Amino acid sequence: MSGRAGRRGQDLLGDVYFFNIPLPKIGRLIKSKVPELRGQFPLSITLILRLMLLASKADDPEDGKAKALSVLKHSLMSFKQPRILEMLQLYFMFSLQFLVKEGYIDQEGNPMGFAGLVSHLHYHEPSNLVFVSFLVKGLFHNLCQQTIKGSKRFSEDVMEKLVLVLANLFGRRYLPAKLQDVDIKFHQSKVFLDDLPEDFSAALHEYNIQITEDFASFLQIVSKLADMKQEYQLPLSKIKFSGKECEDIPLVSHLMSCREGRVAISPFVCLSGNFDGDLLKPGVSDHVILRTVGVSFNQAPVLCPWRLDSLGRKMPLNAYALDFYKHGSLVGLVQDNRIHGGEAYDLLKDFGLTIKSISVSLRELCENEEDNVVLAFEQLSETYLEKLSKV
Known part of the structure; x- marks a missing residue:
């Protein structure tokens, strides 16, 4: 456990x-080295949207704005670090641009559309943003079709496909890749979650490409804040490859010249032939980005549909949410899905409440009481929570 003795920025000594x-x-x-304390990146797009909601919906507008500004101005990450503070300001502008472009706020900063739904699901970012993009493109309306005309109930096939999509968004729990190569017999659960349906997968790919392009542009802007002296210095040996002393060494001069035409790429990564255009590729490593900028691709609201382990193997998603919907057995999740009983119940409860939040939000937003998507989510919420109550 790490901490500090004394008050931050006030006491030089502490007990x-x-x-x-x-x-x-x-x-x-006492003799050990002092650990380096690092805070998490303080901002997210959903947090900024929630601050905009606070500022616009507060009973006292001035008080709401003051509270929102207090969160933005007093980040511990930027404490006495003007460079980081400037980067956070640029990230705030990037987030506002994203929110306006996606229709969550208007030009005046007032929340609109699905802003409330996204803020309710803030703990699932970026899945909450991807969900709304699916909704806007009409994918859920294409999926939620009644088999019997005029009926308000949907078939089990529709419900299972709906749970499959939601599990890929809000039930992302990975399993070790080696489980796919082991001959194990599962009794009740399927265990490995299937990929998104083709139309949803294509929409996700399109969403990720667009967001990656926007974030790459942001990185090119924020790269101006990088400390280039540190960027040209090896992190362990502290050997510097900049300055007049390096200009006289032909090899070093030749290697460092490869950075010409690059803006947001690390000078050492440039040696491998990387260009700024490589930032547009989904799943780019953070090692490519200038390390003193203080931002990484984790801050981009991109949902990667897969994850690789240390050996480069694709890790499958756990199908616990869909499996429970099919068999309704907590014991099955413990035996087959490798989840502890108490943890499994908490995961299912969280998944069920997520469906409930979506259902309630859609009902409030939709003027058409007979909308298929609204009815489908209400049916799914009722069924899922009913099964959970019987556990």
């Missing part, structure tokens, strides 16, 4: 008390 700790361990703690 540390050791209680009921053996003396040899105290000696090791």
